Amino acid sequence: MDKDALDYLRSLDSKAAAKWIVGVELALQVEYLQALGPRRTAEVLAEIASEPLTDLFRACPPDLAALWQQMLRFPEESVGKLMERSAATFAPTDYVADVVAALRETIKRALITYIFVADADRKLIGVVTFRELLYSAPEQRLDEIMLRNPFALRPEMPLVDAMREVVRRHFPVYPICDASGVLLGQVRGQVLFEAQAFEISAQAGQLVGVEKEERLSTPWRRSFFSRHPWLQINLLTAFIAGAVVSFFQGTVDQIALLAVFLPILAGQSGNTGCQALAVTLRGLTLGELSNKDIPKLLRKEALLGLLNGATVGVIAALGMYFYAQGQNHPDAIKLACITWMSMIGSCVLSGLAGASVPLTLKKLGADPATASSIFLTTATDVASMGIFLALATMWLL
Numbered sequence: 001m002d003k004d005a006l007d008y009l010r011s012l013d014s015k016a017a018a019k020w021i022v023g024v025e026l027a028l029q030v031e032y033l034q035a036l037g038p039r040r041t042a043e044v045l046a047e048i049a050s051e052p053l054t055d056l057f058r059a060c061p062p063d064l065a066a067l068w069q070q071m072l073r074f075p076e077e078s079v080g081k082l083m084e085r086s087a088a089t090f091a092p093t094d095y096v097a098d099v100v101a102a103l104r105e106t107i108k109r110a111l112i113t114y115i116f117v118a119d120a121d122r123k124l125i126g127v128v129t130f131r132e133l134l135y136s137a138p139e140q141r142l143d144e145i146m147l148r149n150p151f152a153l154r155p156e157m158p159l160v161d162a163m164r165e166v167v168r169r170h171f172p173v174y175p176i177c178d179a180s181g182v183l184l185g186q187v188r189g190q191v192l193f194e195a196q197a198f199e200i201s202a203q204a205g206q207l208v209g210v211e212k213e214e215r216l217s218t219p220w221r222r223s224f225f226s227r228h229p230w231l232q233i234n235l236l237t238a239f240i241a242g243a244v245v246s247f248f249q250g251t252v253d254q255i256a257l258l259a260v261f262l263p264i265l266a267g268q269s270g271n272t273g274c275q276a277l278a279v280t281l282r283g284l285t286l287g288e289l290s291n292k293d294i295p296k297l298l299r300k301e302a303l304l305g306l307l308n309g310a311t312v313g314v315i316a317a318l319g320m321y322f323y324a325q326g327q328n329h330p331d332a333i334k335l336a337c338i339t340w341m342s343m344i345g346s347c348v349l350s351g352l353a354g355a356s357v358p359l360t361l362k363k364l365g366a367d368p369a370t371a372s373s374i375f376l377t378t379a380t381d382v383a384s385m386g387i388f389l390a391l392a393t394m395w396l397l
Contacts, residue, residue, distance in 0.1 A: 006035055013218045014040075018047035026059035034064075038187070039195050042071045042081040067185055070155070079162045080155030082195055083176050083185040089116045090142055092125060097138035099128075113173040116183055117146045124152060124175055124183040152177040155184055159195055160287040166192060230371050237378035244382050248389035251397060257327055258392055261320055261339060265384040268312055269346035273380045276301040276354025277372055284358060284368050294359060301351035309347030313340040331396055338391045346384035353379035 009017055009032055017036075021029050021044060033041045033056075045053065045068055057065040067085055074080030087110035090099055099115065106112060115133070117126035126146030136145045152175040153162055166174060166189060174192075176184050245252065245262070252258055280297065283289035289297065317340035324332035357375050358368035 006032060010036065010040070013222075014043040014047045015222065016218065017044045022048060022052045026055060029056055030060050030064070033068075038071070038082045038084045038191060041068070045072055070184065074155050075158075077159045077195075078155065079153045079157045079159065079176060079187055079192075080184075082159075082187045082191050083155060084187065085110075086116050086175065086183060086186045088112045088114070089118050089122075089183065092117050092119065092141065092143035092146070094142050095138065096133060096136045096140050096142070096145070099142065100133060100138075113188075114175075114186075115142070116175055116186075117142050118183050122183055123181040124150065124177050126150060127175070150175060152181075152183075153187065154178070159192070160285065162192060164287055230374060233371070234374045234377075237374060238381075240378055241381035241385060244386045245389070248393055251389055251393045255329075255335075255392060255396060257324060257329065257335075258389065260323065261316070262385055262388065264316060264319075265339075265342055265346055265388050266381050268309075268316070268343060269350040269384040270377060270380040272305055272308060272347045273350035273354035273376045274373070276304075276351045277358060277376055278354075280355045280358050281369055281372070284362065297355050298352060301355045302348050305348035305351030306344060309344035310340075312347070313343030316340065316343050334395055335392075338388065338395060342384065342388035342391055345387045346380070349383040349387075350376075350380040353383070 009020060012020060017040075021032060024032070033044065036044065048056065057069065060068065063085060067083065071081055071083055074083075087106055088103060090102075103112060103115075115128040115130075116124060117128060118124050126143065126148050127150040128142055128146045132145045151165075151169065151171075153165065155176050155178065157165075171189055173186050173188050175186050178184055279301075280289070283293075283297070317336040320339040321332050321336035324335045329335065353376055357372050357379070361370060361372065361375075362368045
C-alpha cells in the first residue's frame with residue numbers, strides 16, 4: 001500500500017474517494033479501506049455502486065465483509081457506522097495461557113486493548129484487561145478473572161447519545177452489542193470523539209448550504225452543484241424581504257432617511273437571531289434540549305431580544321434623532337421613538353426565529369443546521385424592515 005496514495009485518498013470527499021477506490025485492484029481496495037478508519041470507510045462504502053461493492057465484499061475476509069455490510073445498514077450518525085472488528089474474543093472457559101499464546105499472533109495484525117469474553121451464542125458476558133492477564137495464573141480461566149456485565153453501546157444509538165454515555169467513563173474501547181447482547185464489534189473512544197468533532201466542524205458550512213462532505217479537494221463542479229441550489233433559495237428569500245420594502249415604497253419616498261436605517265435594523269436583528277440559533281444548535285447537538293425545554297428556551301430568547309433590543313435601540317434612536325435633526329426633519333423625535341420600538345420588536349422576533357428555525361427543521365425530519373442561516377436571515381429581514389416601515393407609515397403619514 002502506497003502511503004502517498006493513502007494520504008491523497010484521505011484528502012478526498014466520500015464520492016471522490018469511492019471513485020478512486022474502485023479504480024485499484026480488489027486486494028488494495030480492502031487495504032486502503034481498512035486504513036481509512038471505520039467512519040470514513042462507512043462513508044466511502046455508501047458511495048460505491050452495487051456491482052463493484054459486491055466484488056469488494058467477495059475479496060474481503062468473511063468476518064470483515066459481514067462487518068462492512070452491517071455498517072451500511074445502520075443509520076447515519078449512529079455508533080454502528082463507527083464499528084470495527086473485535087479481534088480478541090474468547091470463551092469463558094479458555095485458559096489464560098492459551099489466550100496469551102493466541103494473542104501473540106493476533107497483536108501482529110490488530111491493535112488489541114481489551115479481551116472480550118462471549119458465550120457459545122456470542123453474547124458478551126465479560127471483559128478482561130491486559131493487567132488481569134499479566135497477574136493471573138496460566139491455569140486460570142477467563143470467567144475467573146473477567147469483569148462481568150460490562151458496559152456496551154448499541155449500534156443504532158445516535159452519536160450524540162453515545163457521547164453522553166461515554167463522556168464520564170473515558171474507556172479507550174467500547175463493545176457494541178445488539179438488543180439481545182450479541183457482540184457485534186467495538187468502537188474506539190477516540191473515534192467517537194473525532195466523529196463528533198467532525199459533525200460540529202461541519203455545522204458552520206451547513207448553516208449556509210455547504211455539504212457536510214465537501215472538502216478542500218472537492219472538485220469545483222461538485223461544489224458548484226451542491227451549493228448553487230441554496231443560493232437560489234437565498235435569492236428567493238431576499239426577494240421576499242425586498243417585497244416588504246416595496247410594499248412601503250411610498251413611505252420611503254416621502255421620508256428618504258428611513259432607508260439609511262434599514263440595514264442597521266436588519267444587521268442588529270440578524271445578529272440577535274444568529275446568537276439564538278447558535279445556542280439552540282449547540283443544545284440539539286449535545287442532546288441537552290428536550291421537548292419540555294422548548295417553551296423555556298423561547299421565553300428566554302424573547303426576553304433577551306427585549307433587553308438587547310431596548311438597550312441597543314437607545315443608541316440607534318439617538319443616531320436617528322441627530323441624523324434627522326441634521327436633515328432638518330420636523331419629526332426627529334418621532335423617528336427616534338419609531339427606531340427604538342422597531343429595534344425592540346425586531347430583536348424579540350429574531351430571537352424567537354433563531355430558536356424556532358432549527359427546531360422546525362428537526363421536527364420536519366431535516367438536519368437542524370441545514371441552511372438555517374438562510375431561513376433565519378429572511379425572517380430577521382422581514383421582521384426588522386416590516387416593523388420599522390409599518391410604524392413609520394402609521395405614525396408619520
